[in-house]
């Protein structure tokens with residue numbers, strides 16, 4: 001059985017849980033803090049910056065959410081979450097990369113202040129806002145929204161939901177900018193994705209995890 005090391009309340013780990021539950025994959029979940037929070041050096045041997053999620057299978061460790069999704073797809077092909085058509089396959093990966101690089105990795109600069117109350121000084125916040133805005137605009141141009149990003153539910157929808165969930169909070173608090181008001185097609189698809197049964201479980205667990213963290 002595969003083992004996943006991850007943090008249920010954190011968005012990349014939640015992406016993998018979302019995929020595992022949608023694909024009905026039996027797994028053992030090991031709740032694990034990243035190196036930055038635990039100082040556990042074994043995590044650094046398994047993941048470039050000591051981040052989670054990490055997948056373990058047959059004595060090998062796999063890091064990076066997109067690589068783990070590829071592994072799950074090849075190993076458990078029964079319920080596929082990405083098209084086999086070359087064009088749709090590449091376009092799905094393209095949307096994932098745009099969400100990752102130009103939305104999530106920009107918004108995460110502000111996670112310490114938005115989610116953990118740490119005081120931050122950032123000189124290039126306007127530049128960051130422009131990148132996020134360009135990222136979301138191009139996604140609205142490239143996606144089909146019929147009703148998911150490309151027809152059937154896919155990994156791109158998992159990224160959409162969990163990237164927007166944190167980016168939305170960051171943009172409201174840092175830029176006083178409601179991205180879901182501005183990007184209406186995205187807002188609509190997020191409602192469709194988040195109405196899925198698995199999404200409800202994932203977001204319940206995120207809320208519980210954040211509560212626990214605040215208490216500790």
Ligand SMILES: N[C@@H](CCC(=O)N[C@@H](CS)C(=O)NCC(=O)O)C(=O)O
Nearest residue numbers: 010011012013034036051052064065
């Ligand atoms: N590039 C990594 C990023 C994963 C990531 O950011 N994970 C979060 C938790 S879900 C984390 O470990 N953050 C703390 C850190 O990076 O030190 C991926 O795609 O899996």
